[in-house]
């Protein structure tokens with residue numbers, strides 16, 4: 631979310647909601663998101679938007695430049711496809727490893743370490759697949775940086791807490807792509 635907003639050069643205020651302090655489970659926060667999940671966009675008039683991609687799409691329409699979701703039907707479809715791949719094939723399994731095996735969640739949720747291990751193996755296969763894809767183009771969805779690169783980079787960086795990392799000797803194209811996205815100034819937002 632922060633990277634997307636930085637790419638758009640949009641000014642906004644942040645309210646930190648600390649998961650470690652269960653601040654996302656308070657009654658006040660649940661009025662904004664009954665699912666107790668972050669992020670939430672709150673507009674000056676009090677309207678609330680949840681789900682990162684819904685928020686990004688709303689920002690894209692309010693601030694069209696630079697375009698990050700595609701500028702014609704084919705490009706929009708390509709970016710949608712790759713963004714969904716990034717969410718479903720990387721972010722979701724990586725977050726399941728974290729939730730089901732990391733000590734942060736001990737005592738907070740019911741964990742299934744076997745499932746975490748299955749997801750680790752699944753992610754490794756997904757890295758193999760992306761290695762081939764990224765041998766053919768510099769960015770996830772084609773020849774330019776898009777929201778799909780942001781989603782994929784966030785997913786992979788999130789993997790570090792669970793010791794999921796790209797190994798440059800095994801996946802050189804994936805590692806080169808990751809370096810390319812990480813070198814953008816907005817990646818530190």
Ligand SMILES: N[C@@H](CCC(=O)N[C@@H](CS)C(=O)NCC(=O)O)C(=O)O
Nearest residue numbers: 649654666667668669680681682683
């Ligand atoms: N699909 C949601 C996922 C939201 C989500 O899982 N957020 C995490 C933090 S990045 C969270 O709030 N976790 C708290 C919890 O699971 O209790 C989105 O994209 O906004």
